[in-house]
Amino acid sequence: MANLVQRIAADANGPAAIPRRNGEPVFNEPWESRVFGMAVGLCERGFYDWDEFRERLITEISSADEPGGTSTYYESFLKALERLMLDKCICRREELDRCAIDTQLRNVENSDPTILVKD
Numbered sequence: 001m002a003n004l005v006q007r008i009a010a011d012a013n014g015p016a017a018i019p020r021r022n023g024e025p026v027f028n029e030p031w032e033s034r035v036f037g038m039a040v041g042l043c044e045r046g047f048y049d050w051d052e053f054r055e056r057l058i059t060e061i062s063s064a065d066e067p068g069g070t071s072t073y074y075e076s077f078l079k080a081l082e083r084l085m086l087d088k089c090i091c092r093r094e095e096l097d098r099c100a101i102d103t104q105l106r107n108v109e110n111s112d113p114t115i116l117v118k119d
Helices: 002-010 030-044 050-065 073-087 093-109
Strands: none
Touching: 002 030, 002 050, 030 050, 030 073, 050 073, 073 093
16 A cells, blocks of 8 residues: 555646645545545555556546536546446446435435425
8 A cells, every 4th residue: 555655645746646735635525535545445456557547537637627627636536437447347337326326315415404495
């Protein structure tokens, strides 16, 4: 794990560099740190090489930078991870979709219930 963390930390200025503040990774939302942890965990378990993920992330970031692109860094990060997981047959599209729906439902359940009530 230390080797992978060192490789990620060494990419502090490249196109796939993780957002940082005072040298530490910055996560604005809880899901961002979770998706980062999933990507690192899958790599550590040998599902793919970090450079393989990094290249996909660079592609996603480049697409977001094009006119009309609006993805944040971690939205691009998630898209790169999803595509890699699908391409490597780590999971199926249906599983990703189900997880996304489950997450959306949890977010609604943990939010202000009045948002579900129409005026």
